[in-house]
Amino acid sequence: MVDIISAKSLGSNDIKIDGAVGEPFCDDAKMSMRNVDVFYGDNQAIHDVSFDLEKNQVTALIGPSGCGKSTFLRCLNRMNDLIPICNVKGSLQLDGEEIYGKQMDPVLLRARVGMVFQKPNPFPKSIYENVAYGPKIHGLATDKSELDEIVETSLRKAGLFNEVKDRLDQPGTGLSGGQQQRLCIARTIAVSPEVILMDEPASALDPIATAVIEELIHELKEKYTIAIVTHSMQQAARVSQKTAYFHLGKLVEMGDTKQIFTNPRHELTENYISGRFG
Amino acid sequence: MTTANLVFIVMLIALASYWLGIQRSIKVAGGKQQVKDLVSLPSQYGLLTAFWCGIPAILFLLLWSAIESSVIDSLLIDKVVLSADGQIQQNMGLIVNNVKLLAEKITLSEDISSATDIQLQNAQFFIALNEKATWLKTLLTLVIAVGCVSTILAKIKHSFHARNNLERIVSGLLFTCSGIALLTTIGIVMSVLFESISFFSQVPITEFLFGTQWSPQIAMRADQVGGSGAFGAIPLFVGTILISTIAMCLAIPVGLMIAIYLSQYATKRIRSIAKPMLEVLAGVPTVVYGFFAALTVAPLIRDFGLLIDLPIAAESALAAGLVMGIMIIPFVSSLSEDAMTAVPVALKEGSLGMGATHSETIKKVILPAAIPGIVGAILLAVSRAIGETMIVVMAAGLAANLTFNPIESVTTVTVQIVSLLKGDQEFDSAKTLAAFALGLMLFITTLALNIAALKIVRKYREQYD
Amino acid sequence: MENEYQPTQHISQQFDVELENIKSQVLKMGALVKKQLRDGLTALLDGDEKLAKKVIKRDNKVNALEVKIDEACTSIIAIRQPAATDLRFVLSLIKTITDFERIGDEAEKLAVSTRNVKEKHISEQEYQYLRSMGDMVIEMLTQTLEVIETLNVDQALEVIKQDQAVNDEYEEFLNFLVSRMKDKPKTIKSGLSISWSARALERIGDHLVNINEYLIYLVNGKDVRHIDLEDLEEILNEE
Ligand SMILES: Nc1ncnc2c1ncn2[C@@H]1O[C@H](COP(=O)(O)OP(=O)(O)OP(=O)(O)O)[C@@H](O)[C@H]1O
Numbered sequence: 010m011v012d013i014i015s016a017k018s019l020g021s022n023d024i025k026i027d028g029a030v031g032e033p034f035c036d037d038a039k040m041s042m043r044n045v046d047v048f049y050g051d052n053q054a055i056h057d058v059s060f061d062l063e064k065n066q067v068t069a070l071i072g073p074s075g076c077g078k079s080t081f082l083r084c085l086n087r088m089n090d091l092i093p094i095c096n097v098k099g100s101l102q103l104d105g106e107e108i109y110g111k112q113m114d115p116v117l118l119r120a121r122v123g124m125v126f127q128k129p130n131p132f133p134k135s136i137y138e139n140v141a142y143g144p145k146i147h148g149l150a151t152d153k154s155e156l157d158e159i160v161e162t163s164l165r166k167a168g169l170f171n172e173v174k175d176r177l178d179q180p181g182t183g184l185s186g187g188q189q190q191r192l193c194i195a196r197t198i199a200v201s202p203e204v205i206l207m208d209e210p211a212s213a214l215d216p217i218a219t220a221v222i223e224e225l226i227h228e229l230k231e232k233y234t235i236a237i238v239t240h241s242m243q244q245a246a247r248v249s250q251k252t253a254y255f256h257l258g259k260l261v262e263m264g265d266t267k268q269i270f271t272n273p274r275h276e277l278t279e280n281y282i283s284g285r286f287g
Numbered sequence: 288m289t290t291a292n293l294v295f296i297v298m299l300i301a302l303a304s305y306w307l308g309i310q311r312s313i314k315v316a317g318g319k320q321q322v323k324d325l326v327s328l329p330s331q332y333g334l335l336t337a338f339w340c341g342i343p344a345i346l347f348l349l350l351w352s353a354i355e356s357s358v359i360d361s362l363l364i365d366k367v368v369l370s371a372d373g374q375i376q377q378n379m380g381l382i383v384n385n386v387k388l389l390a391e392k393i394t395l396s397e398d399i400s401s402a403t404d405i406q407l408q409n410a411q412f413f414i415a416l417n418e419k420a421t422w423l424k425t426l427l428t429l430v431i432a433v434g435c436v437s438t439i440l441a442k443i444k445h446s447f448h449a450r451n452n453l454e455r456i457v458s459g460l461l462f463t464c465s466g467i468a469l470l471t472t473i474g475i476v477m478s479v480l481f482e483s484i485s486f487f488s489q490v491p492i493t494e495f496l497f498g499t500q501w502s503p504q505i506a507m508r509a510d511q512v513g514g515s516g517a518f519g520a521i522p523l524f525v526g527t528i529l530i531s532t533i534a535m536c537l538a539i540p541v542g543l544m545i546a547i548y549l550s551q552y553a554t555k556r557i558r559s560i561a562k563p564m565l566e567v568l569a570g571v572p573t574v575v576y577g578f579f580a581a582l583t584v585a586p587l588i589r590d591f592g593l594l595i596d597l598p599i600a601a602e603s604a605l606a607a608g609l610v611m612g613i614m615i616i617p618f619v620s621s622l623s624e625d626a627m628t629a630v631p632v633a634l635k636e637g638s639l640g641m642g643a644t645h646s647e648t649i650k651k652v653i654l655p656a657a658i659p660g661i662v663g664a665i666l667l668a669v670s671r672a673i674g675e676t677m678i679v680v681m682a683a684g685l686a687a688n689l690t691f692n693p694i695e696s697v698t699t700v701t702v703q704i705v706s707l708l709k710g711d712q713e714f715d716s717a718k719t720l721a722a723f724a725l726g727l728m729l730f731i732t733t734l735a736l737n738i739a740a741l742k743i744v745r746k747y748r749e750q751y752d
Numbered sequence: 753m754e755n756e757y758q759p760t761q762h763i764s765q766q767f768d769v770e771l772e773n774i775k776s777q778v779l780k781m782g783a784l785v786k787k788q789l790r791d792g793l794t795a796l797l798d799g800d801e802k803l804a805k806k807v808i809k810r811d812n813k814v815n816a817l818e819v820k821i822d823e824a825c826t827s828i829i830a831i832r833q834p835a836a837t838d839l840r841f842v843l844s845l846i847k848t849i850t851d852f853e854r855i856g857d858e859a860e861k862l863a864v865s866t867r868n869v870k871e872k873h874i875s876e877q878e879y880q881y882l883r884s885m886g887d888m889v890i891e892m893l894t895q896t897l898e899v900i901e902t903l904n905v906d907q908a909l910e911v912i913k914q915d916q917a918v919n920d921e922y923e924e925f926l927n928f929l930v931s932r933m934k935d936k937p938k939t940i941k942s943g944l945s946i947s948w949s950a951r952a953l954e955r956i957g958d959h960l961v962n963i964n965e966y967l968i969y970l971v972n973g974k975d976v977r978h979i980d981l982e983d984l985e986e987i988l989n990e991e
């Protein structure tokens with residue numbers, strides 16, 4: 010399988026990344042990032058990354074471990090503010106509003122840009138309280154019945170309601186891993202965000218739970234804009250419409266998922282998704 | 288040779304045998320290159336040899352020292368009895384002591400002119416005996432040390448598992464150490480328990496537990512007025528509870544706030560300054576807190592009381608409680624901080640990621656998640672407060688008032704124990720024994736609190752690991 | 753093709769071995785098909801019925817190889833879930849062997865016609881036409897095998913272009929046959945027979961074009977099927 014690559018006549022030994030290849034930008038962008046640099050102290054984790062998250066689409070961020078996917082994702086709802094040494098430069102916009110601008114309240118931003126984490130992290134509260142947490146904080150429900158309704162619809166959307174409807178008052182930590190992750194998704198949907206960020210949401214789950222979550226993502230994209238970090242190439246290929254490949258803190262290639270997985274333009278992408286030495 | 292010197296020498300031998308063991312194992316292996324053929328490392332053979340040399344010898348020394356004096360004494364008594372025709376049985380102890388004193392004088396070549404011949408003879412006998420014993424001890428110790436070393440050296444072969452042997456010795460040592468602590472605890476409990484039982488044979492347990500009068504001083508002499516004595520411990524319990532409550536009222540909120548601040552808000556720099564300061568607070572001797580309470584806080588409170596026309600006792604429960612509260616702040620804060628830091632970052636991020644503010648996150652996620660740890664911390668602090676002595680001794684007074692009024696003088700269990708035991712004691716009077724009964728109560732309470740705290744803390748640990 | 757680029761390998765070396773294995777099997781199948789084609793043509797032209805029988809019998813081997821490679825590819829897809837180049841590689845080869853198998857069938861057809869044509873006596877002109885078409889197709893097949901080996905896009909394009917010549921030759925031959933049949937209705941029967949064989953050769957050319965298109969897709973990731981030759985060259989030159 011050696012010859013195909015060489016047949017592409019790629020020329021030199023060291024592979025340069027200057028600017029992303031593919032189509033990082035789109036007309037219908039929910040979030041657009043331009044020339045983003047992220048530093049941890051003196052250590053630069055993200056180098057000059059620019060791309061768009063298309064509205065009502067799933068964008069997968071893939072790349073080798075440590076390439077800065079999580080770092081980048083966490084910039085999108087300013088979770089990086091929690092790390093004192095983390096410093097973000099460049100322009101990140103949500104519907105044209107500057108995320109790191111003075112006008113932006115990170116607390117409100119995070120209600121608009123929700124996040125689902127790698128490890129399911131339900132609060133040590135009941136299932137009901139877990140989902141009701143966000144709506145309560147943001148005052149989304151005026152009375153109990155309204156809150157009940159939000160909880161139910163969120164759990165339904167996350168495909169969990171039927172499994173837990175008889176034990177809403179039991180602790181969320183008592184659910185299985187896959188159920189916990191769906192609970193976390195339900196919790197995130199409950200505050201009706203506009204964008205959902207997912208950092209390896211299925212990495213701790215078995216294939217069935219994974220499939221359920223993937224199906225869920227597929228449905229969620231009707232309403233939300235989704236960015237998902239995953240280490241599973243197959244998963245990225247299955248759930249996303251757009252794929253962005255990161256390498257050493259740089260965006261190497263971005264484009265339609267189909268194209269990336271059948272015919273990537275950049276050699277690094279090719280190497281990564283086909284499991285070759287970089 | 289003195290025992291200390293002997294121990295030193297045994298150590299030296301052990302050191303030498305360490306080296307010998309290494310050399311021997313290398314030789315057995317057939318050179319430095321073949322060492323890897325051995326089942327254990329040369330240094331392990333060395334250590335094993337050293338242990339085998341040191342431990343039996345020192346054990347022997349310990350045993351010898353334990354029985355030496357009694358054996359010599361009995362030999363001496365036999366001699367004295369022989370020389371004194373048996374009519375001085377009653378004063379035997381005194382005579383033996385005299386002989387020992389004389390012997391000491393002789394060895395120090397002091398003036399011995401006043402001694403009788405028999406005494407001198409006995410003293411000489413004693414000195415000789417001692418000398419013999421010392422020689423025997425030295426000889427035997429060395430023989431044991433060297434004997435063990437040579438046995439073990441002879442045993443070193445290719446297939447000799449020094450590693451496993453060493454492991455056994457080490458675990459034995461560790462077991463012995465923990466055994467010492469355990470035995471001590473059991474000993475303390477037993478002594479307190481037996482004394483308490485004998486107290487309860489004099490004073491009915493119901494009176495002790497439910498009586499509301501505490502005046503043990505009067506009970507000392509039967510001819511005094513009110514000589515019946517009163518051992519109702521309720522005032523003491525109430526005083527203890529009062530002062531502990533005051534202390535906890537101060538320590539819990541302040542400690543928790545500190546914990547929240549340090550674990551959630553403080554920057555690294557502030558934490559690096561504040562944490563050691565808190566630890567200093569925990570390290571201040573309680574007697575210093577006692578000064579502080581008695582000389583600074585109590586007068587301050589009284590002056591303040593005068594200002595608002597409120598008569599406050601010089602030794603008020605308030606002063607003692609407040610200072611005690613300050614003292615236990617670090618206990619509450621550091622353990623609660625640990626509990627809060629142990630709450631997974633994921634939970635915090637989960638909450639913040641949904642648009643909760645920092646304080647909402649703390650209130651609704653972090654505190655509930657850390658509550659078991661915090662409760663554990665508080666229980667430990669309470670048991671510390673109940674057992675605290677110095678501050679209350681100095682600031683709370685001795686009057687056993689049955690009151691819940693914080694500005695009056697009260698006394699606590701620990702204070703009473705101290706006052707019952709200070710001065711001359713007779714171990715059969717109810718007064719002294721009462722101290723043990725109080726001690727037992729205290730012990731049971733703090734033990735229960737500690738067990739509860741540990742249980743809670745352990746349970747909470749399982750949640751996240 | 754000379755290239756100083758250091759080849760990269762899969763992290764799983766077993767995967768490399770499996771892919772390499774498939775490739776060599778495909779080449780083996782190609783060589784077998786080429787032999788079938790050559791022998792079938794020879795049998796037809798020389799009226800060698802013995803050889804024809806051999807060819808017909810050997811077609812089983814071609815079919816067996818197809819099944820075997822098919823299975824290997826299926827297992828790679830199931831186990832390795834190939835992506836990008838690897839995916840295109842496996843897909844192209846799966847398709848390639850289908851076309852190889854069809855070429856084998858066409859070669860068998862030539863062999864089957866041997867007896868028919870022999871009875872009718874093949875004329876000198878017919879012989880020439882078939883010979884030249886056959887040589888062209890064999891040359892195309894030879895080059896196709898080289899392309900599978902080297903994955904040289906230029907050469908693949910070359911092969912695709914050659915098919916035009918085969919088609920032209922076929923057209924001309926058909927015209928020749930038709931006009932001869934008009935002149936001498938007696939020759940209609942033999943003419944039809946021969947035209948079947950010519951048709952088989954022409955089809956083989958088409959199959960080879962398909963294969964080369966797959967190979968171009970494999971290398972460039974561009975689907976170049978059903979596209980005019982000029983457009984095709986244009987697309988490839990965009991690179
Ligand atoms: N809190 C931090 N402080 C300092 N450096 C960090 C921190 N978090 C991440 N980094 C650095 O930033 C780089 C990118 O890390 P990041 O976690 O974004 O990688 P990733 O692509 O998400 O990897 P993975 O796939 O393993 O999750 C790494 O080199 C990492 O060492």
Ligand SMILES: [Mg+2]
Nearest residue numbers: 078079080208
């Ligand atoms: Mg990550």
